[in-house]
Amino acid sequence: MNHLNHVIGNVIAASARLGLGYAERMLTDVRPDQFARFATADGQVVESNHPCFILGHLSLYPERVVTELGKDASAIRPSETFNKVFSKDAKxxxxxxxxxxxxxxxxxxxxxxxxxxxxETVEQAVDDSFLVENPNEAMRAKFPSMASAHAFYLGGHIMLHMGQFSAWRRMMGLGPA
Incomplete structure (x- = not known):
């Protein structure tokens, strides 16, 4: 494989790996009984995304990346339940x-x-596959190319939600991860 033909995917994958590793650390000491609970601070419930919602919401996007790069995403296709309770419009x-x-x-x-x-999919994709117009019309104004969209989904989007997870941990008394 010519690595000069896979620069964009490797750049995106590096950010994605960082986000995935950060998420793994965020899960440290989180118990199943608190995973889908709002945090409390000074006895007050804080209505902010909990880990279940954060990771469930994020789990909807890899299928899009894999499919848009022409690969089979059937093994990671979110269930109807996931799509319903974790969509960008779900509360x-x-x-x-x-x-x-x-x-x-x-x-x-x-x-x-x-x-x-x-x-794995972005690492294997040739640079030309990222240089096409973003097929998602709703997101095209913000992310005109496939590269910009996938860099967001596998980088910035994860880290945005990891900030929420980090704040939840601190409110729950779990500290930084």
């Missing part, structure tokens, strides 16, 4: 009884497998 809710969201194991597995497949 994060406090799952007091543990019945509203998929389990921690299921969400974490979907997140991990999706990003591992997306990283």
């Amino acid at each position: 994060c809710v406090d799952d007091v009884d543990g019945t509203l969201y998929p389990s921690m194991d299921e969400v974490v597995a979907a997140f991990r497998s999706g990003y591992e497949k997306a990283i």
Whole structure:
């Protein structure tokens, strides 16, 4: 493989790996019974995204990256439940009884497998595949090329939500990861 033909994908993959590693650290000491719960600070519930919603939401995007690069994403396709409860239009809710969201194991597995497949896919993609117009019309004004869209989905988007996860950890008394 000519590495000069895979520069863009390797740049994107480097950011994605950093985000995936950060997410793994964020999961340290998070218990299943608190995974889908709002944090509390000084006895007050803070209505901010919890880890379940964060990782579930992020797990929706690797399929898009893999599919747009012409590869088979069937193994990481989000379920209807994931699409419903974790979409960009869904509202994060406090799952007091543990019945509203998929389990921690299921969400974490979907997140991990999706990003591992997306990283593998961008690394294997030739630069020309990133230099085409973003097929997502709604996002094209912000991210005109496939490269800019996938750099966001596998870089900035992850880190934006990791900031939420980090704040949740601190409010929950888990400290930095």
